[in-house]
Amino acid sequence: MDQGLDMARVLGGLETRVDAWRFVRAFAADWAAPVTDADGFADEALDVAEAALGVCMPAAVRDAYRLFGRRRDLTSGNGDLYSPDQLRYDAAADVLVFRAAHQAVAFFGVSLADKAAPDPQVLLYTTYQDKTQESWQPFLDRFSLACVDMVLWEMVEAGPHSDARDETNDDQAALADDLTAVPFPRYPDEFGSQWYVSADIILRHDPGWIAVAARTPEALDAFRHSHPGGWVNE
Template sequence: MAESVRSRAGAWALVRGFAAYWGEPLGPGDGFTDAELDAAERRLGLRLPVALREAYRLFGRRADLTSNQDVLLTPDELHVLDGALVFRAENQGCAHWGVPLDGLDREDPPTVFRLDLADKAQERWEPWDERFSATAAAMALMEKLLEDHELTDFLDWDEELPDGLGELPALGRHFRWYQGPEVLVGVAEEAWVVVRARTPQALDAFYGVVPGESPDE
């Protein structure tokens, strides 16, 4: 996956393939229009980066890829906060992702992250990814994995994952990816594990190799 997101085209190809394999193929109505993005530019008085526009046009309206856990802001919700264009928010407003304003002239600018703290004087934008397209691709994959679905389940973290899972290249901060027979597994900061299967049989087979887990739990 890491190789896939070395370019914008690679990132969007990864999102297209992932959406089709784990859900529904992307369609013409799954993104925002140029007119909506142009209106956001006029309202904000700035130009949106090429990569951001491409992501919003491609899958910005696909809730399963943008807002199962955290939320991709709509064009009319984009806003500026302390020197960054905010495009994504944690589901309770505890954190935000943005693009530094001094990077908006780059086609695929870096992204930053900011926690919402009780002491506002301590809040700072911190570096996140080197390219917006990598951030957007990781978001799409993670949000799909976190979808409320009968073939998705959350498990307690165990230091040893089941045999037969292959670790995939890194994509996204503080998150590791594994793949098994028709299952995709994500491990978040060694705190929790989420598994998504393509079929009930694949999920049952995964439960069968996880100590203490069963389809009925």
């Protein structure tokens, strides 16, 4: 099998937003289709959105929308990255809401508390039956990291070579064999999710659930063979 992007090495070095955008480009080229100039929004569309919202987008947010904001395979196969005209501003919390999770069970927003921060913190708003439990909570330290998380999430949930199943007792020791844990911050403890990668596999381990994507159908088949169980798509 040909060797793809060295995911573990690259994801271990996301120190700046430039590193994150470099990863998105490399990942798209290796796992989907290369990013092109047509995949981003023009500055004019972002300027119109800012004027309508009455707030300025942080530099990293503009970067992402200009680079791959139109690439729904990277951003909106499972969740939904809002287009510029769909962005919402929560004035009470000073948060720019940019994405909804699947079935709108949660929302992601950029904190605008530090107006000078080019790559600010991302917050998570989870919906509950008891609305008194709902509030914005810390998610990831930088918007660019949340974009990396987003493209990984979309690939394991809606990629062309993806699958998922319940975790079994046999998974405890062997699930992450030959995989490397992604070092950027874990999700909040309520979710307890952790990413693992190799050149050909992306694995998200949730409490009691595993979701996986592969770079090729052969790699997916090999992973399912090594970790048998009730795979949803097998």
